[in-house]
Amino acid sequence: MAQKPKIRELLDESACAHNKNKKSACNAPTPGATTGGCAFEGAQISLFPYADAAHLVHGPMTCVGASWETRLTHTRWPGRDLTQMGFTTGISTNDVVFGGEEKLRQAIDYIVKHYAPEAVFVYSTCVTAMIGDDIDAVCRQAEQTHGIPMVPVHAPGFVGSKNLGSRLAGEAVLTHLIGTREPENTTPFDINLIGEYNVTGDMWQYTPLLEELGIRVLSTLSGDGRVANIRSAHRANLNVLVCAKSLISLPRKMQERYDIPFISVSFYGKRDTSASILAIATALGDAELIERTKKLIAREEDILDKKLAPYRKVFQGKKAVLNTGGNKSWSIASALQDLGLEVVATSVKKATEADKEKAREYLGEKGILMTNPGQEQAKIIDETGAHLLLAGGRSLFTAIKKKIAFADVNQEKKKSYGGYGGLINLAEDLKNSLQNPVFNNVARRAPWEK
Amino acid sequence: MGKITRRPTKPLQVNPFRLTQPMGAALAFLGIDRCMPLMHGGMGCTSFTKVFLTRHFCEPIAIQTTAVTDVTAVLDGGDGSIVEAVANITKKVTPSLIGLHSTGLTETKGDDLRGVATQVDYPLVYVHSTDYEGGLESGWGKTTKALIEQLVEPTSRTRTDKVVLLPHVSLTPIEVEKVKDFIALFGFEVHALPDLSTSLDGHLGEKQSALSNGGISVETIKGLADAALVISVGASMQPSAAALLKKNSEIRHRHCAHLQGLEATDQLVATLLEANGREKPPASVIRWRKRLQDAMLDSHFSLGQTRVLLVGEPDFLAGAGQVLSEAGTKITLAAATVDSPQLDTIPADEVMVGDLEDAEARQANYDLIVGNYHTEALAHRCNKGLVLRGYPNWEIVGNQLKNDLLYEGGAYFLCEVANAAETMRAAPH
Numbered sequence: 001m002a003q004k005p006k007i008r009e010l011l012d013e014s015a016c017a018h019n020k021n022k023k024s025a026c027n028a029p030t031p032g033a034t035t036g037g038c039a040f041e042g043a044q045i046s047l048f049p050y051a052d053a054a055h056l057v058h059g060p061m062t063c064v065g066a067s068w069e070t071r072l073t074h075t076r077w078p079g080r081d082l083t084q085m086g087f088t089t090g091i092s093t094n095d096v097v098f099g100g101e102e103k104l105r106q107a108i109d110y111i112v113k114h115y116a117p118e119a120v121f122v123y124s125t126c127v128t129a130m131i132g133d134d135i136d137a138v139c140r141q142a143e144q145t146h147g148i149p150m151v152p153v154h155a156p157g158f159v160g161s162k163n164l165g166s167r168l169a170g171e172a173v174l175t176h177l178i179g180t181r182e183p184e185n186t187t188p189f190d191i192n193l194i195g196e197y198n199v200t201g202d203m204w205q206y207t208p209l210l211e212e213l214g215i216r217v218l219s220t221l222s223g224d225g226r227v228a229n230i231r232s233a234h235r236a237n238l239n240v241l242v243c244a245k246s247l248i249s250l251p252r253k254m255q256e257r258y259d260i261p262f263i264s265v266s267f268y269g270k271r272d273t274s275a276s277i278l279a280i281a282t283a284l285g286d287a288e289l290i291e292r293t294k295k296l297i298a299r300e301e302d303i304l305d306k307k308l309a310p311y312r313k314v315f316q317g318k319k320a321v322l323n324t325g326g327n328k329s330w331s332i333a334s335a336l337q338d339l340g341l342e343v344v345a346t347s348v349k350k351a352t353e354a355d356k357e358k359a360r361e362y363l364g365e366k367g368i369l370m371t372n373p374g375q376e377q378a379k380i381i382d383e384t385g386a387h388l389l390l391a392g393g394r395s396l397f398t399a400i401k402k403k404i405a406f407a408d409v410n411q412e413k414k415k416s417y418g419g420y421g422g423l424i425n426l427a428e429d430l431k432n433s434l435q436n437p438v439f440n441n442v443a444r445r446a447p448w449e450k
Numbered sequence: 451m452g453k454i455t456r457r458p459t460k461p462l463q464v465n466p467f468r469l470t471q472p473m474g475a476a477l478a479f480l481g482i483d484r485c486m487p488l489m490h491g492g493m494g495c496t497s498f499t500k501v502f503l504t505r506h507f508c509e510p511i512a513i514q515t516t517a518v519t520d521v522t523a524v525l526d527g528g529d530g531s532i533v534e535a536v537a538n539i540t541k542k543v544t545p546s547l548i549g550l551h552s553t554g555l556t557e558t559k560g561d562d563l564r565g566v567a568t569q570v571d572y573p574l575v576y577v578h579s580t581d582y583e584g585g586l587e588s589g590w591g592k593t594t595k596a597l598i599e600q601l602v603e604p605t606s607r608t609r610t611d612k613v614v615l616l617p618h619v620s621l622t623p624i625e626v627e628k629v630k631d632f633i634a635l636f637g638f639e640v641h642a643l644p645d646l647s648t649s650l651d652g653h654l655g656e657k658q659s660a661l662s663n664g665g666i667s668v669e670t671i672k673g674l675a676d677a678a679l680v681i682s683v684g685a686s687m688q689p690s691a692a693a694l695l696k697k698n699s700e701i702r703h704r705h706c707a708h709l710q711g712l713e714a715t716d717q718l719v720a721t722l723l724e725a726n727g728r729e730k731p732p733a734s735v736i737r738w739r740k741r742l743q744d745a746m747l748d749s750h751f752s753l754g755q756t757r758v759l760l761v762g763e764p765d766f767l768a769g770a771g772q773v774l775s776e777a778g779t780k781i782t783l784a785a786a787t788v789d790s791p792q793l794d795t796i797p798a799d800e801v802m803v804g805d806l807e808d809a810e811a812r813q814a815n816y817d818l819i820v821g822n823y824h825t826e827a828l829a830h831r832c833n834k835g836l837v838l839r840g841y842p843n844w845e846i847v848g849n850q851l852k853n854d855l856l857y858e859g860g861a862y863f864l865c866e867v868a869n870a871a872e873t874m875r876a877a878p879h
Contacts, residue, residue, distance in 0.1 A: 029493050029517035032535030033542075038494025056462070060554040060582040062470045066498040069824055070844075084827060090463040092582050096558055106461035126492050126555040127582065130523060157494035158520045158555065394510045397655070442654065 010167045013249050029161070038157030040125055041067065042165025042246065047121050047153065047173070049197045049222040050230075051075035051083040054117040058104050058135060059125025063157070064088040072414065074201045075224045082117060091127065100133050108142045108150065118227040119149040119177070129156035149227065151176040163246040166195075170250035173221060173230060178254070181231035183218065189284050190218040192233045194251055194262075196242035198223025205419025206267050209277060209300065213292055215284070221247070234258045238283050240265055243327060266327070267418045269335035270304060304420045308339065311427040314434060315340040319384055322346040323373040323391035324409045330358040332390065332409065335417065337362065339427050344384040347373040378402065388434060400443050405433045455802040456789045464807035467761060467824050468787040469841055470581035472553045473499045474589025474619055476513055479549030479575075481644025482597070483665040486545040487513045488535055490528060490561065491553030495581075505844045507650050512661050514539055518555055528561030529569055536570050543660050546668045550576040551593065557582075573668065575600045585788040586841060587763040590619035591686035594643055597671060598693040605675045608700045612677040613725075615642040616691055618684025620766035620840060623651035623850040625859065629709060632856055633681070635732045636722040641670055641677070643690075652850045677701055679725055681718075683709055684765030685792040707795050708769030709855045710863075711776045712742055718856075738857035745861035746777045749868035754778035756871040759809060760798065761821030762840040764790035770820055770839065771796045773860050774867060782815045818871050835874030837867050 029036075040063055048055050048071065057064040068086030075081055089107050091100045108120055120142070122135050139150035155168040183190075191210075196203050203223045210217060218236045219229035239251035239262035251262035263283050265276035274297045281293035319342045322333055329351050333343045345368035348356045359369055368384075370376045377395065380386065381402045389399040392410040399406035407430060415429075416422040472489055476499050479487035489496045496515035503511045516531040536548055548570075552563060557580035567576045577596040579589045594616060613633055617626050627647035630640045649664035675697035682691040683706045691703050704721045708714055716739075719731050730736070757780045760767050767784045775781055775797045784798035785808065793801050800815075802808060806828055818835035819825045823844045829836040843849045853859035 029515075029519065030534075030538060031516045031531040032488070032514050032538030034493045034515050034517045035497065035500075036493065037497040038492050041494050041497065060470065060580075061463075061466065061468050061585075062472060062495055062498060062553065062581045065466050065469055066473065066502045068465070069827070070501075086463070086465050086824075088463050088466060089461065090458075090466060090468070090582075093580075096554075096582060103461045110460060110462055126518075126523070127558050129520075130555065130558050156520070157492035158518055158523055160519070161493075392510075393504070393508070400654075 010164065010171065010249055013167075013252070037162040037165075039155040039159045039161065039165030039168060040123060040157040042162035042167075043123060043153050043155035043169040043172075044165075045071070045162065045197065046166040046169035046195075046247065047222055048083050049073040049075065050119070050121070050225045050227055051077040051081045052079060052117060053119040053121055053227050054082050054085075054087055054111045054115055055121045055123065056104075056107055056111060057086075057088040057123045057125060058100060058128045058133065059088065059091060059123070060127055061088065061090050063123075063125045071197070072200045073197050073223065074204070075198070077224070077226070080115065082115065087111060096127065096131055099131060100128055101138055104133065104135065104138050105142065108138070108146075112146045112148070117148070119151060121151045121153055121172070123153045124156050126156045126158045129154075129158075149177060149180070149231070166246035167249050170194075170221070170247045174250055174253060177227065177231050179231070179234040179258070181228060183232035183235050186235050187214075187216050188237060188286070189215045189289065190236045191215060191238045191240050191280065191284075192236045192260075193217055193220040193223065194239055194241045195247040196220060196223045200413055200416040202267065202416045202418030202422065205416055205421045206273065206277065209296060209419075210280070213277075213281065213289065213296060215280060215289075221250070234260070236260055238262065238280065240280055242267065243331070245327075266331050268331040268422075270301060270338040270420065270423060272331065272334055273419050274301060300420050304423060307424055308427060311431055312340045314431050315427075318342065318388060318434065319344045319386040320388040320390060321377055321380055321384070321386045322409070323370065323377055323389070323395055325350040327351075327355055328409065329355055330362050333359065333362050335423060335426060336390075338423060339430065341388070341430075344368060344386055345370055345377070345380045349373060388430065400439055403440050403443050405436065405439055407433045452799040452801065454793055455800075455804070456793065458804050463805040465810075465824060465828075466805045467785070467822060468805075469586035471579035471584045471586070471589030471592065472551055472581055473502065474586040474591075475549070475551035475577050475579040475593040477503065477586070477619065477646075478590045478593035478597070478644045479547075479551070480512065480662045481642075481646045481649055481665045482547055482549065482662060482671070483649070483667045484546040484659070484661045485512075485549050485665065486539055486543065486547070486661055487549040487551065488516065488532075488539065489513060489551055489553060490516045490532060490563070491518055491555045493517045495553045495555070502842055506842045507652065507850055508847060509650060509652060512659070512663075516556075523555065523559055528556055528559075528563065529566045532566045533569060536572055536574070540572060545661050546573065548572060548574040549593070550574055551579045551589075552577070553579070554581040585763065587619050587684070587686045587765060587790070588788065590644070591690060594687065594690040595693045597643065598674070598690055598697065601668065601671045602675050602694065602697045603672050604697045606698060606700060607676050608678045608698065609639075609676050610678045611638055612679075613638040613640045614674050614677040614680040614694065615640055616680065616682040616687040616694075617642055617644075618686050618763070618765040620763045621683065621855070622852050623647045623649070624853050625855045627651065628853050628855055628859060629683070632718075632735070633722060635735060636726050636728070638679075638722075638726070641666060641674060643671060643674065646850075650850055652848075675701070679704065681706060681721070684768075685790055686765055707792065708765060708772060710769035711773035711860055712739075712746070712857070713776065714769070714772060715739070715742075715856045715860065735857070738861070742857040742861045745864045749864040750777045752868040752871050753864065756780065756818055756835075756867075757782045757816045758867075759812075759816040759819045759821070759834075760784045760796075761806070761809065761819065761825050763787050764792035764796075766840060767796045767798075767801075768792050770854070770863075771798055773854070773863060774820075777864050779867070783809065783812055785809045785821075818867070818874060820867065835870045837870045
């Protein structure tokens with residue numbers, strides 16, 4: 001029991017900037033007025049990309065039945081990609097009444113026998129947490145039997161939001177994996193990438209550049225991740241937290257425990273990508289490395305600018321309204337500006353204070369920060385003469401009514417928008433949106449309408 | 451009929467395709483006009499369902515959650531969070547109905563939905579839909595039954611021209627519309643319950659409402675008991691038909707195991723002719739029957755040499771299995787999400803309740819798969835042909851417009867499967 005994470009402590013994260021003026025805990029959802037995923041989903045998002053590990057969900061069918069094979073987290077793991085598989089005990093009424101531990105034990109045995117994973121992550125869920133299955137004990141025994149790490153993940157959905165779930169996943173990795181294995185060798189430039197899940201291969205947009213600079217990604221949590229590597233993560237020289245404040249507890253604790261400093265970065269857009277690569281080099285503190293990095297950034301920006309030149313003509317003078325949430329409110333805005341679009345408004349409805357500050361910084365004095373985008377965006381499109389609305393599906397009709405182009409920012413993306421290379425993908429997609437006559441054609445009046 | 455395995459034989463499911471009762475319940479409520487489905491559980495149950503259905507239909511999905519937390523799970527019997535949720539929902543929007551349905555979490559703690567319903571001063575229908583029993587199909591079926599029991603007003607009158615259609619969950623929005631139109635051709639006024647054909651049919655609406663956008667109205671549901679005939683489609687809808695008969699014993703009931711293929715459509719036509727007293731169906735029906743006959747003959751050569759794995763809900767398997775086997779397709783394996791009396795009617799060499807790992811273990815037995823999105827990876831890995839059907843279907847657009855039913859849809863479906871089989875045989879392995 002002592003190994004179980006303390007939720008209150010995790011919610012009170014000292015490294016969070018907004019911690020001091022927070023009115024209530026991050027995780028109190030309102031009945032009838034809540035959107036967003038649960039802690040289990042957050043844990044799943046954070047850990048599933050370990051493709052060499054099996055991810056066994058101890059719960060009823062909804063938890064994994066509705067969620068496996070939903071994220072394009074690519075891996076180069078040469079074995080069977082366990083990320084794209086669903087494993088669940090799929091508990092029944094009988095298990096609810098008599099307990100599901102025996103079934104869980106058998107399920108672990110089955111997985112080890114048939115799929116030979118490097119580790120098994122065992123996720124508790126609301127129902128199995130309520131009936132009190134002791135997944136710690138089952139994992140401990142299974143670890144002794146099978147000789148591979150068995151990681152209990154205590155993030156049943158009802159303890160809170162996705163963010164908290166990611167944090168709990170980080171706790172599980174810190175408690176059960178990090179520091180349990182020594183790396184074969186070390187370099188002065190070893191880093192861990194935390195919170196990078198390599199969705200659509202985002203990570204591979206910039207890791208070759210890091211390699212070229214002589215920076216080694218010792219481990220990741222968890223994009224293209226390997227269990228063996230994360231076990232050695234305690235030997236890194238730097239933790240790099242990628243676009244994910246949800247995992248901030250982990251690098252903070254690793255700093256306390258292993259004296260590894262950490263920085264927080266984002267790889268969306270040209271400016272942020274360049275700044276992030278340089279920040280990594282600077283944090284590693286080698287003058288020669290910093291020089292090399294500056295040269296590489298100049299080279300890459302030059303290549304990118306040449307590739308973007310034809311797009312700039314398309315985007316010149318074009319205005320965009322952005323209606324999305326969280327850090328996307330400024331990170332996408334930044335990428336759009338890098339392409340030469342003017343971002344006239346962005347939504348800060350669900351953004352934190354820090355996100356709002358950043359949005360203001362990127363949009364400038366004249367930029368509009370929408371607090372109620374559903375109501376405001378139509379009017380803003382009229383007033384600013386915007387050409388493009390980037391939002392979720394619900395806003396589609398606003399764009400059609402205003403006869404302007406629409407891009408769904410919430411749609412599951414199929415190609416990477418990350419790093420320098422991803423910006424070309426984004427430019428291509430936005431160009432296609434802007435030039436597509438469909439929005440105008442759809443808005444055509446029916447012959448029977450007056 | 452071949453061998454039937456009614457229960458999974460393993461301690462876990464690997465690559466599962468079973469979906470759950472709360473999702474089926476939510477979907478049924480989305481077939482009611484201006485309804486707000488309210489899932490009683492953790493917020494993740496709702497979030498997963500919302501994302502799942504949004505991706506399948508490419509439409510915004512209206513649904514809310516009671517957002518049960520670890521604390522309320524212990525301290526609240528459900529009344530607190532449900533009453534609060536209804537208050538918060540109705541502060542912002544005015545639904546015609548709140549569709550309250552439970553999950554594994556709240557069934558484990560044993561919340562008394564019926565008791566809570568009496569405390570809510572708002573139109574509300576409740577249904578127990580735990581996710582550790584049954585599946586998508588039974589969640590949908592149970593909800594339809596609850597809607598009838600809790601909303602329909604009893605009567606003893608009947609209107610001879612009124613028909614109630616009870617479609618199972620695997621019928622697409624356009625299929626529901628096709629069946630409604632087909633029955634209407636025989637001179638009837640038809641009401642489907644639930645009715646996705648006007649809500650999730652993928653139409654461009656003026657307003658992207660926070661509530662379900664179309665479907666059967668609550669008023670219409672209340673008045674369903676004066677129908678002369680109720681037609682249930684799929685074994686999962688039998689209990690709903692029985693519930694309607696309790697509201698008016700004068701209603702005649704015809705049950706269709708499914709509406710796919712020549713024989714099943716013929717039986718429906720016979721029922722409708724008997725009900726309207728005419729000799730012959732309308733000309734378009736006669737024409738489509740001939741087209742289906744022709745499609746059966748055109749496709750039989752390809753289908754006759756094709757061994758098929760069917761994956762899906764039991765009511766779907768019965769229909770798809772029947773239309774394919776009428777043209778000589780060998781259904782070597784049918785993988786069902788859950789047990790159902792319908793499993794006995796599936797024309798397959800082997801029927802099993804299981805997962806895609808079980809299906810993969812039998813890969814030598816089939817050449818082509820008819821199943822959902824999750825079967826795509828299986829088809830690639832094992833070099834099988836593929837026709838995508840069922841929930842979820844995330845990779846292609848237009849799921850709501852696929853029609854496989856009756857004479858018309860049967861003709862399209864046989865051609866599509868035969869063409870997929872030929873493409874597969876032509877592909878280099």
